[in-house]
Amino acid sequence: RLARWLRLAGFDTRFDPAATDQELAAACRxxxxxxxxxxxRLASLAGPRVLLLRAGSWPEQFVELGTRLPLVSQRERWLSRCPRCNTPLRAATREGVSLRVPPYVAAHAAQFRECPGCxxxxWEGTHVARIHQRLAALLPRAGTSGRCEEEGDR
Structure with missing residues (x-):
């Protein structure tokens, strides 16, 4: 779940549960x-760019990550990656997606994005506000290195 939330925050996050420890370590290097x-054991194989997380739950891991690495999340990058496969999302037209979404969504959603990978x-539903609230609550807890930047704060 940590990988999914990092992707929702706009971070390029590789997650491959089928890979062996050796494959993961080699890919990271x-x-x-x-x-x-x-x-x-996996941490010992990875080399110098490894972070052995202590926290158990994904929200605690997210905060721990932000306090231990220079993690900066920019709001304009939130929801810019597919939470399933990590591919950057692209804008889509209503006509292009109407057969792949529920009829009510096809008729009423203002904007659509699709994943070219999967x-x-x-689309922006009520869940988007909840995701934004969750990220906005987690990032300040991650400390100053895990700050949340607004578009004009750069």
Whole structure:
């Protein structure tokens, strides 16, 4: 769940539950990624860019991550990645997605985005406000390095 929420916050987050420990460690090294894990054995394989998380729940892990790494989330990047596969989302037309969303959504949603990676369609429903509230509550708890920047704060 941590990977999903990092993606919702706009962070490029690779998560592959089918990969072996060796494959994960090698991919992180090859791609210059941080490896986030609670597994000490996996952490020992990863090299210098590993963060051994202590927290148990994903919200606590999110906060811990922000206090230990220079994590900066910009609101305009929120909901910019597919939470399922991590691909950046792109704008979509009502006509292009109308057969892939419920009829009420097709008729009433103002904007649509779709994932070119997995084909999932997204629209702004009541869940979006809840996601924004959750991220806005978590990021300040992550400390000054895990701050939340508004568009004009750069």
């Amino acid at each position: 090859a791609e210059g990624r941080w490896l986030l894990t609670r597994d000490r 084909g999932q369609v997204y």
